[in-house]
Amino acid sequence: xxxxxxxxxxxxxxxxxxxxxxxxxxxxxxxxxxxxxxxxxxxxxxxxxxxxxxxxxxxxxxxxxxxxxxxxxxxxxxxxxxxxxxxxxxxxxxxxxxxxxxxxxxxxxxxxxxxxxxxxxxxxxxxxxxxxxxxxxxxx
Numbered sequence: 001x002x003x004x005x006x007x008x009x010x011x012x013x014x015x016x017x018x019x020x021x022x023x024x025x026x027x028x029x030x031x032x033x034x035x036x037x038x039x040x041x042x043x044x045x046x047x048x049x050x051x052x053x054x055x056x057x058x059x060x061x062x063x064x065x066x067x068x069x070x071x072x073x074x075x076x077x078x079x080x081x082x083x084x085x086x087x088x089x090x091x092x093x094x095x096x097x098x099x100x101x102x103x104x105x106x107x108x109x110x111x112x113x114x115x116x117x118x119x120x121x122x123x124x125x126x127x128x129x130x131x132x133x134x135x136x137x138x139x140x
Contacts, residue, residue, distance in 0.1 A: 012130060 070080060094100055125131075 012124065012128065 070076070070083075072080065091100070095104055
């Protein structure tokens with residue numbers, strides 16, 4: 001009996017780790033604009049110093065174009081935040097134009113699958129003591 005319970009707990013832990021890793025990996029591609037490499041303006045250090053501050057930054061090599069990287073300064077924080085909010089709220093219009101269907105379908109499909117399996121999986125999580133050390137693992 002103890003062996004079966006232990007295997008169930010280990011299976012749930014493995015599932016939780018896999019799910020956490022999948023979420024972490026999926027979140028890495030969400031906003032990569034701020035982390036793109038900017039090619040140097042030249043081999044001469046004076047060329048970089050002579051570039052104006054508000055000059056557009058060329059897209060990184062291998063990037064898909066579309067969005068250009070922007071500078072992250074305290075002065076431009078509110079403008080960048082508003083631009084991000086605009087991108088978020090106008091995302092459904094991009095879907096209507098036929099863009100980004102695969103990632104949107106994956107997110108909706110995984111969410112629907114989790115909701116559909118919730119009545120079957122939730123009793124197992126309520127009856128286990130496997131999460132007793134969860135809060136202590138993340139406490140400082």
